[in-house]
Amino acid sequence: MKKLLKSTLAMLSVLVALTSCNNSTTSDSKSGALAGNVAEKVYVAPGEHDEFYAFISGGFSGQLSVYGLPSGRLFKVIPVFSQDAEKAYGYNEETKPMLNTSHGFVPWDDSHHPDISQTAGEIDGRWVFINGNNTPRIAKIDLSTFETTEIIEIPNSAGNHSSSFVTENTEYVVAGTRFSVPIPQRDMPIKDYKGNFKGSLTFISVEPEHGHMDIKFQLIMPGFDYDLSHPGRGKSHGWFFFTTYNTEEASTLMEVNASQNDKDFIAAVNWKKIEEYVNNGGGTMMAANYAHNVYDESTHSATSTMKKEVLTVNPLDVPGAVYFLPTPKSPHGCDVDPTGEYIVGNGKLSANLTVHSFTKMLDAIENEKFAGDAYGIPILNFEDVLAGSVEQPGLGPLHTEFDGKGNAYTTFFISSEVVKWKLGTWEVVDRQPCYYSVGHLMIPGGNSRKPFGKYVVAMNKITKDRYLPTGPEVTQSAQLYDISGEKMQLLLDFPTVGEPHYAAGAPADLIKPRSKKLFNLEDNKHPYAAKSEAETKVVRDGKTVHVYMTTIRSHFSPDNIEGIKVGDKVYFHITNLEQDYDVPHGVSMIGANTSELLIMPGQTETFVWEPKQEGVWPFYCTDFCSALHQEMQGYVRVSAANANTPLRWSLGEDIE
Amino acid sequence: MKKSNIIMLIAAILPLGLFLFPLWKITLEAPQYPTPLGMYIHINDFSDANPHDIKNINLMNHYVGMKYIPEAIPEFKIFPAGILITTVIGLIIAFKGNYKWFLYWFILMVALSSAGLYDFYIWEHDYGHNLDPKAIMKFTNPDGTQMGFQPPLFGSKDILNFRAHSYPRLGALFLGLGIASGLIAYLVGKKNKKTT
Numbered sequence: 001m002k003k004l005l006k007s008t009l010a011m012l013s014v015l016v017a018l019t020s021c022n023n024s025t026t027s028d029s030k031s032g033a034l035a036g037n038v039a040e041k042v043y044v045a046p047g048e049h050d051e052f053y054a055f056i057s058g059g060f061s062g063q064l065s066v067y068g069l070p071s072g073r074l075f076k077v078i079p080v081f082s083q084d085a086e087k088a089y090g091y092n093e094e095t096k097p098m099l100n101t102s103h104g105f106v107p108w109d110d111s112h113h114p115d116i117s118q119t120a121g122e123i124d125g126r127w128v129f130i131n132g133n134n135t136p137r138i139a140k141i142d143l144s145t146f147e148t149t150e151i152i153e154i155p156n157s158a159g160n161h162s163s164s165f166v167t168e169n170t171e172y173v174v175a176g177t178r179f180s181v182p183i184p185q186r187d188m189p190i191k192d193y194k195g196n197f198k199g200s201l202t203f204i205s206v207e208p209e210h211g212h213m214d215i216k217f218q219l220i221m222p223g224f225d226y227d228l229s230h231p232g233r234g235k236s237h238g239w240f241f242f243t244t245y246n247t248e249e250a251s252t253l254m255e256v257n258a259s260q261n262d263k264d265f266i267a268a269v270n271w272k273k274i275e276e277y278v279n280n281g282g283g284t285m286m287a288a289n290y291a292h293n294v295y296d297e298s299t300h301s302a303t304s305t306m307k308k309e310v311l312t313v314n315p316l317d318v319p320g321a322v323y324f325l326p327t328p329k330s331p332h333g334c335d336v337d338p339t340g341e342y343i344v345g346n347g348k349l350s351a352n353l354t355v356h357s358f359t360k361m362l363d364a365i366e367n368e369k370f371a372g373d374a375y376g377i378p379i380l381n382f383e384d385v386l387a388g389s390v391e392q393p394g395l396g397p398l399h400t401e402f403d404g405k406g407n408a409y410t411t412f413f414i415s416s417e418v419v420k421w422k423l424g425t426w427e428v429v430d431r432q433p434c435y436y437s438v439g440h441l442m443i444p445g446g447n448s449r450k451p452f453g454k455y456v457v458a459m460n461k462i463t464k465d466r467y468l469p470t471g472p473e474v475t476q477s478a479q480l481y482d483i484s485g486e487k488m489q490l491l492l493d494f495p496t497v498g499e500p501h502y503a504a505g506a507p508a509d510l511i512k513p514r515s516k517k518l519f520n521l522e523d524n525k526h527p528y529a530a531k532s533e534a535e536t537k538v539v540r541d542g543k544t545v546h547v548y549m550t551t552i553r554s555h556f557s558p559d560n561i562e563g564i565k566v567g568d569k570v571y572f573h574i575t576n577l578e579q580d581y582d583v584p585h586g587v588s589m590i591g592a593n594t595s596e597l598l599i600m601p602g603q604t605e606t607f608v609w610e611p612k613q614e615g616v617w618p619f620y621c622t623d624f625c626s627a628l629h630q631e632m633q634g635y636v637r638v639s640a641a642n643a644n645t646p647l648r649w650s651l652g653e654d655i656e
Numbered sequence: 657m658k659k660s661n662i663i664m665l666i667a668a669i670l671p672l673g674l675f676l677f678p679l680w681k682i683t684l685e686a687p688q689y690p691t692p693l694g695m696y697i698h699i700n701d702f703s704d705a706n707p708h709d710i711k712n713i714n715l716m717n718h719y720v721g722m723k724y725i726p727e728a729i730p731e732f733k734i735f736p737a738g739i740l741i742t743t744v745i746g747l748i749i750a751f752k753g754n755y756k757w758f759l760y761w762f763i764l765m766v767a768l769s770s771a772g773l774y775d776f777y778i779w780e781h782d783y784g785h786n787l788d789p790k791a792i793m794k795f796t797n798p799d800g801t802q803m804g805f806q807p808p809l810f811g812s813k814d815i816l817n818f819r820a821h822s823y824p825r826l827g828a829l830f831l832g833l834g835i836a837s838g839l840i841a842y843l844v845g846k847k848n849k850k851t852t
Contacts, residue, residue, distance in 0.1 A: 518708075553715055579708035580715070581691075627719070628792060 041482060042492045044071040049512070052444045052505050054457060055114045055128050056478060059499025062109045064130055064141060069444070069455055069505065070480055072494035080139045080148045081109030081132040085595035089148070092597055093571070093606040094526075095295070097304035101153050102289045106135045113163060113228075113502040116143075117170040117211070121233050121449035125510035127211050129164040129173045136160030138175050138204060140211055144514050145297065152213045153290035155310050156183045156200040156220070162229040162334075165447065166206070168237045172271065173213065175202040176242050180223035180249075183312075184286065193251040195375075197223035200312075201242060203271055212294065217278045217311045219269065219322070222375040223249050225258070226267070228333050228399075233449050234340030236358045238272035241343050245330035247374070258330070259349060263382065265324040265374070266334055266345050268361060273321045274313055282318070283311045298525040300603050316376045323365060324374055326382040327354050333399035333440070337408065337423055338449050342387055346397040346410065353397050353410060355426070357387035388426040393419045398439060399502075401446035403453025403483055411438040411458060418458050418481065420488055432488045434479060437462045443483070444505030452507055456481045456488070459500035467495060476500055517581040519602030526604035528573035533557040538649045545570045545647075551585035551599065552577040553626040555651065556619070559634030562655050563647030566611055566640060572597075572619075575604040585632070586622030596622045611638040660845030661750050664758050667837030668746025671739050671765075673830025674699040680776075680828060681705065682807050683821040684713065695725070697776075699739060699827065700732045720805055720816075721791025722783060731775060738768055739831075746838070755845020762838035769831065773809070780806050 044050055050068030058065055062082030066075045083090030083099065090099045090107055099107055109132030116123040128141040136154035141147065154160055154175050162176030180197040182188055188196065201219040206212070224244040232239035247264045250257030277283070288310040295302040315322040327345035331354070335344040343356040364384040371381045396414030403409070407429065410419050416437050420430040438460050444452040458479045467475060475495035482489040521531055530536045530548040536557045539546045545568050550557045556574075564570060576585050578601040588596040592609040599605045611617065621632035639645040648655045657665075678696035683705070685692040693713050694705025702725060704710050714724045742765060749757040784806025795803035795816070807813065807820045814820075824832075 578715075580712045 038489070038491050042070040042072065042480065044068065044073070049508060051508060052452070052455070053508055053511050054442065054444070054478075054503055054505045055116070056442075056457075056459065056496055056503040057111050057114050057130060057499075057501045058497050059112065059476075059501045060110050061498025062111050062132070063498065064111060064114055064128065065497045065500075066146065067478075067494075068508075069457065070491060072478070072480060072492050074497070076146055077497050078141055078146055078148065080130055080141065081106075081111050081137065081151075083107040083595075086598065088595050088597045088605060088607070091595035091607070093608065094301040094604075097302040098148060098151055098293045098295060100291045100293055100304035101135050101137070102155070102291060102306070103135060108134075109137060110134045111139075111498075111501075112161065113165065114504040115165045115173070115447060116504045116506055117206070118166055118168055118448055119170070121168040121237070123445050123448050123450075123504075123506050123510065124170075125506050125514065127170075128504060129166060131160050131163035131175060133160050133178070136175065136177070138164045138173055138213065140173075140213060142211070142297075143511050144516050146515070147295070149295040149297070150211065150213055151291075151293045152204060152215070153292070154200075154202050154215075155288040155290040156181070156185075156198075156218060156286075156312075157202060159225075162201070162226040162242050165229055165231055165240075167231045167240070167271070168233050168449075170206045170208070170211075172203045172216065173206055174229055174231070174240055175204060176226035176229050177201070178225050178227065180225065183220060184288075190251050193223060194249040195223070197249070197251075199224055199226050201226060201229075201240075201267075201269065203274075213292075215307075215310055217274060217283055217313050219274065219313050219315055221267065221315060221322070222377070224265070227331065230334050230336045230343075230447060232336055232340050232358065233338070236336065236340035236343075238270060239358075240269045240271050241334050241336060242267040242269065243327065243331040243334040243345060263326040263328050264330055264347075265379070266327045266331065266343060266356065267377075268323045268325055268343075270321045274318050277318045277321070278311060278313065283313045285309050286312045296525075297519070298523055300519070300524065300526050300605065320365070322377050323361070324377055324379040325356050325361065325385050326371070326379060327356070328352065332397075335400040335402075335408075335447075337402050338404050338451060340449075342423055344400045344408065344410075346399055348396050348398055348413065350397070351392060351395075353390040353393050353400075353421075355387045355389065355423075356385045360387065361385045388424075390419075390421050390426045390428065393421060393428055394431065399441055401441055401443045401456065402451050403443055403456075404445075404451040405453055407453075407483075409441060409443065409456050409483065409488075411441045413437055413439065413461075418456065418488065420483070430487045432481060432490055434458050434460055435466050435477070435493065436460055436464060438479075439500070440502045442503035442505055444507065447504070452505075454482070454484050455491075456483050457503055457505070459496070459503065460493075461499070463495075466493065478503075518579060519600060521575075521577065521579055521602040524575065524602055524604060526573070526575070528571070528606065529575045529604040530573070531575065532577070533651065536649070536651075538563075538647055540647050543568050547572045547649075549574045550577050551575070551587070551621065551625075551632075553583070554621075554628030554632045556587070556621075556632065556634045557651040558649035559651050560637075560655050561635070561649045562637040562639075563645045564611060564636055564638050565643060565645075566614060566638060568611060570609045570611065570636075571606055572609060573604060573606045574599055576601050578602070583625060584623050585625050587619060588622050589619040589636070590617050598623060611636075614638050614640055658845070658848065660755050660758065660841045660848060663837055663844055664746065664750040664753075664761075664841035667758075667761075667834050667841055668743050668750055670834030670837060671743060671831045673834075674739055674827040675736070677826035677830065678703070679825060679831070681821075681823060681825050684716075684815075685819045685821070686817050696825065700736045702727075716818075717805070719792045720795065721788035721793075722805055723786065723788075725783075729779070731772075731779075735772065738772075742768065746834075750841075755842050755849060758838055758842035758845055762835060762842060765835045765838060769835065777809050780809065783807075 052069040079089035136157035140150040157177040159178030161178035225246040246258035329347040329349035331345040333346040394412030576599040680697040
């Protein structure tokens with residue numbers, strides 16, 4: 001018994017020693033000499049992963065960049081609206097249909113506002129939606145593959161800017177027009193804009209399982225410019241808010257003529273009410289022509305379908321569905337706080353920052369306290385809906401996000417700074433300069449009920465002398481601030497791809513586990529796939545030749561082909577037989593009027609080659625795949641158009 | 657039922673665990689494989705530790721001229737039959753036999769398992785040494801002889817850029833416990849015989 005007591009005591013003392021040791025290390029790490037070190041806060045050691053994903057729009061590059069935070073490291077540029085020769089997006093036969101529109105093949109767009117899908121008001125990390133401004137489109141990027149899997153064109157829209165924001169359960173992704181236009185389009189004098197041009201606000205339903213998009217309805221609004229938008233959340237779920245400018249309805253010298261009204265509007269749209277109206281047969285079906293492009297992961301191919309009609313809704317037909325909230329001076333961002341109570345109108349030419357109250361708005365509506373109407377849509381009294389103003393916070397407020405701890409962060413373009421202020425008391429807490437001319441900013445989850453208020457990323461339009469110069473054209477940039485304390489702290493700035501208009505962020509843990517490593521070869525349903533070397537072949541159909549080719553370390557099968565003739569149209573359908581993580585193969589053919597292919601394991605992609613000259617022409621693997629990558633090459637013999645060289649192919653032996 | 661016979665009954669049943677759990681595992685580690693490549697050897701099958709591992713082991717090995725890991729080998733028929741037969745024998749003697757039979761069963765199992773391990777060694781040796789003369793990369797030992805790529809039968813070993821590990825898994829433990837229980841059944845039976 002004594003022995004037992006002794007040993008128990010011994011064990012206990014060891015445990016106490018261990019615990020106290022633990023305690024001392026914890027306190028050390030908090031109060032250590034490096035605790036205040038900025039570099040340490042953004043240092044992600046080699047092989048370690050970042051804490052957050054940041055999806056930063058590429059603006060005029062038409063793409064979406066994927067960064068890690070806090071390191072600012074760039075992982076991938078996802079091609080969305082622009083052709084990308086690196087990944088063959090928009091060049092290979094499979095993805096060309098993704099860029100189809102009612103105007104034909106449009107290989108570029110201006111991508112602006114990524115927004116991550118939500119469930120119950122919190123970001124769920126399934127998809128990112130982003131708008132194409134110029135030829136109005138909304139794209140969906142699947143975050144299991146980080147590839148664009150769907151694009152829908154928006155009819156009756158122009159300068160698709162107040163887009164692509166999702167409702168609390170991703171019921172809808174919303175696309176508002178920036179430019180009002182004749183609806184339907186017709187030949188008419190520009191000077192007759194006022195009263196005749198219209199602005200469309202489009203509600204695109206998102207099918208919950210696969211995210212397929214379909215236009216549910218278009219609200220045909222007065223001919224203002226609809227600049228940005230955000231969904232209501234929590235108590236204001238069911239409403240959507242859009243900032244407007246050019247309520248003057250000018251059509252020329254807009255910088256002056258669209259800046260005359262003392263107040264423009266935030267349009268508050270009760271989409272639940274309109275949804276109910278539409279579900280009960282309301283609305284007018286209008287002839288239209290717009291493309292709906294869907295990429296199917298099993299066939300590794302996209303199809304483009306032209307849709308011929310769209311359901312339009314006149315706001316006057318749904319009483320109580322739309323109200324105007326007067327908001328000073330051409331507001332840009334329209335931001336709703338995590339509780340859904342405050343709607344911030346960032347009046348970009350205003351000296352103050354206006355915040356509306358959702359509760360007061362409902363109260364004003366109930367008591368029918370209207371100041372008048374615009375084209376029959378009730379205008380509420382500014383004072384009746386105002387929650388408060390942040391007085392003299394800076395110059396040129398553009399966009400506000402929230403940290404979930406009662407603070408808001410607003411960018412000021414003209415005074416080039418981020419300003420932190422308190423919701424409810426409207427007092428300014430801190431301000432930090434941006435280098436230079438900041439546009440939007442992003443807190444991961446900042447457009448949701450649950451922001452992750454650790455960092456804010458500010459996106460700058462101008463960098464001038466901030467980096468090594470690269471001639472007249474210099475990079476734009478993003479800046480990372482630590483917002484975990486009372487004062488903000490600038491940690492890092494890093495260059496961006498294209499123009500970073502807007503961003504969305506999410507904790508890495510939300511997305512990382514769902515990221516695919518490869519495509520299962522067994523699941524490949526591409527009509528021209530060769531799933532083993534035994535299935536490879538070359539088939540002639542008149543002047544069209546289909547090559548069913550495979551790649552695996554480190555050869556093509558077949559790698560010798562004869563019997564191709566000048567004037568043929570040769571489709572190379574290449575299936576990557578690899579089933580290992582991070583083993584893509586590339587392929588390129590001399591003289592092919594297209595890009596290379598970059599084929600992921602288990603995937604099939606196709607390029608077209610139209611040989612114009614007799615000879616023996618080599619092709620090779622373009623992605624360093626293995627120690628024998630340099631040997632991964634082959635030849636195609638091209639004979640004269642009238643030659644009778646038989647069609648033959650081989651691997652590992654001479655063509656007999 | 658006598659205590660020794662109950663132990664023998666357990667001894668006979670335990671090796672059936674081989675049908676539930678893998679017998680052996682070979683793991684290959686290399687810097688480019690943060691998730692190592694791995695292959696389980698079951699009584700009747702080879703299987704991937706992670707999806708597509710065997711395909712990727714084959715792809716690696718073809719550079720040095722090693723053959724593909726076969727989909728099926730005759731052992732996959734013989735070994736399960738062997739286990740089933742010895743289990744039936746074990747069950748019969750657990751119910752009918754006396755302790756001396758337990759010893760014979762134990763010796764039989766030790767002999768068969770040793771033969772199995774030897775067979776496995778032969779296969780591994782052939783796999784690691786019988787190389788394609790047209791191999792892309794040919795390596796020689798310092799003494800000029802052809803380098804072999806045989807994974808270890810038991811333990812860990814460096815093979816070019818890989819570190820290979822070869823260790824028994826749960827199935828082997830069930831077999832080992834079964835065999836050991838056979839011996840225990842014999843010893844318990846023998847002790848009881850003496851005391852009575």
